[in-house]
Amino acid sequence: MTALPPPSAKKLGLVIDLDTCVGCHACVTACKGWNDQGYGVPLSDQNAYGSEPSGTFLNRVHSYEVQPDQGPAQVINFPRSCLHCENAPCVTVCPTGASYKRAEDGIVLVNEDACIGCGLCAWACPYGARELDQAAGVMKKCTLCVDRIYNENLPEEDRQPACVRTCPAGARHFGDLGDPDSDVSKLVAERGGYDLMPEMDTKPVNKYLPPRPKGPEQQVDILAPLLDVKTTGFAGWLDRILEKI
Amino acid sequence: MHPAPSVIVFTTLSGAGFGLLAFLALGLLPVYGVQAFLIWGLGYGLAVIGLLASTFHLGNPQRAWRAFTQWRTSWLSREGWAAVAALLLLAPVALAAIFGGGLPPFFGLVGAAFCLATVIATSMIYTQLKTVPRWNFWATPALFLAFAATGGAIMTGQALMAAVLCALLAVLMIAAFKLGDQRFGEVGASMGSATGLGSVGKVRVLAQPHTGPNYLMKEMIHVVGRKHAATLRRIAVTLAAILPGLMLLFMPPHPFVLAVIAAIHLMGAFAARWLFFAEAEHVVGLYYGQR
Incomplete structure (x- = not known):
């Protein structure tokens, strides 16, 4: 059913730390790697070795330059994937019931066997979280690695989304954002985690942590003393002679 | 947004088709026999070609029947229902015009109402999207209705x-x-x-x-x-x-x-x-x- 379930107590999601992300795209690769062989059809590529390669990804990393009023510009790497919104517009527009939000933990999923590939859910999403797989003709999106997080065949430390597990910088955190005492909820409270495009009324579960405020720019030129060279001996004599000529 | 030919053909032709069918259903053009066959055929043709075109952009058109299941929440699903209902309800009205035989105007009125509902539902598929601000306001349904009505009025003379x-x-x-x-x-x-x-x-x-x-x-x-x-x-x-x-x-x-x-x-x-x-x-x- 594409009616949204009543808000669940458990809200699984990600917290992404924009202060820590180094923009290595490891989460993109890990996501594609895991989701190529697990849940649903593989994430196809088109013309992968040609002049204009393209393909289906569930996670993309943008890089922005942010220029504050004062001080130097900052580079912010910005991973973008499904935010598992509480008020998910992609779910209610679906004509077939393929797009749904789980009542038990809030994960937004696509039942690929029922998806007709009309693309309306991708149009309804403000965040570009959904991509229509060009080979299979069905909509693909982040599953929050639902086939990892509950998978008892995996060691416990691996029961988290592939992107979180792989992040070498520790910029991605997974947990229950419906529980105010969870680590992720505390992190959001402490660091002022925010929603993307709140004007769209989607109520995202995933939160982003802003870059930490930078201190004043330090105008210390560590090379300055080295440039002021005083010559001595023969070189000093030559220096004085040459200046007089 | 990408102007896919399939959706342009779909919204334009089905809009004009349902507009024409609504005018015919209201009995504004009293035609009988062959004339009725041609003009009702045009209305059905435009509407059906438009609806068929809408399936061309689907990734998996063989499952299109599933689009009828979510009418409670989805405007796309409602559009499908309204379109099929209008085409079925107007069939006896069209047959009565072609082969003779009176039907109370009530039948035409109900069919015309479903034509109207179809056009509104089509427009709401776009109007509902907050993500596309240019579509997300009253002008979208107003325009779709005006196009359908104008087309219908022209084609019925x-x-x-x-x-x-x-x-x-x-x-x-x-x-x-x-x-x-x-x-x-x-x-x-x-x-x-x-x-x-x-x-x-x-x-x-x-x-x-x-x-x-x-x-x-x-x-x-x-x-x-x-x-x-x-x-x-x-x-x-x-x-x-x-x-x-x-x-x-x-x-x-x-x-x-x-x-x-x-x-x-x-x-x-x-x-x-x-x-x-x-x-x-x-x-x-x-x-x-x-x-």
Whole structure:
């Protein structure tokens, strides 16, 4: 059913730390790697070795330059994937019931066997979280690695989304954002985690942590003393002679 | 948004078709026998070709029947139901006109109501999307209804009514263009709100996440052809509304003349619908620094 379930107590999601992300795209690769062989059809590529390669990804990393009023510009790497919104517009527009939000933990999923590939859910999403797989003709999106997080065949430390597990910088955190005492909820409270495009009324579960405020720019030129060279001996004599000529 | 031919054909032809069927259902054109067969056939043909075209852009059209299941929440599903209901309910009315035999006008009224519902549901598929501010306001259903009514009035030879509807359509088209231009700004989405970094400073793209195009960019960041938008707007208003309106007023309502007027109106409607998609900007473009 594409009616949204009543808000669940458990809200699984990600917290992404924009202060820590180094923009290595490891989460993109890990996501594609895991989701190529697990849940649903593989994430196809088109013309992968040609002049204009393209393909289906569930996670993309943008890089922005942010220029504050004062001080130097900052580079912010910005991973973008499904935010598992509480008020998910992609779910209610679906004509077939393929797009749904789980009542038990809030994960937004696509039942690929029922998806007709009309693309309306991708149009309804403000965040570009959904991509229509060009080979299979069905909509693909982040599953929050639902086939990892509950998978008892995996060691416990691996029961988290592939992107979180792989992040070498520790910029991605997974947990229950419906529980105010969870680590992720505390992190959001402490660091002022925010929603993307709140004007769209989607109520995202995933939160982003802003870059930490930078201190004043330090105008210390560590090379300055080295440039002021005083010559001595023969070189000093030559220096004085040459200046007089 | 990418102006896919399938959705342009779908919305334009099915709109005109259901408009024509509604006018016929209301008994505004008393025709019988072969004439009735031809004009009802035109109405059904336009509506059905339009609906079939809508399945061409599906990734898995063999499962299209599933689109009838979610009428409680989905406008796309409601559109399917309304369209099928209208076509089925009007079948006895059409048969009665062709083969003779009276049906109480109630049958036609109900069928016309479902034609109206179909056009509204089609327009709501686009109007409901907050992500495309240009579509997300009252002008979208108003325009879809005006196009359907104008097409229906022209094709049933209601010259005076059609001329009035042409004038209304012209006003609505211009209003939709002008008000639509301001919609993105009114919604207030920006690169700052999309990334949440607006509070830190001015945001610009430093590097795109991928070097080639992807589905999102092809589908939702269509910038090709926008440079001719101003010219196309004039062409669309002229062909869809102004020229047909003048011809209706000053030329005899001969079937051949009406056919020419209808063809000109449909060309304008196609141009307008192309612009409807090509000019619509999706907020996801903000992540790419593009609109």
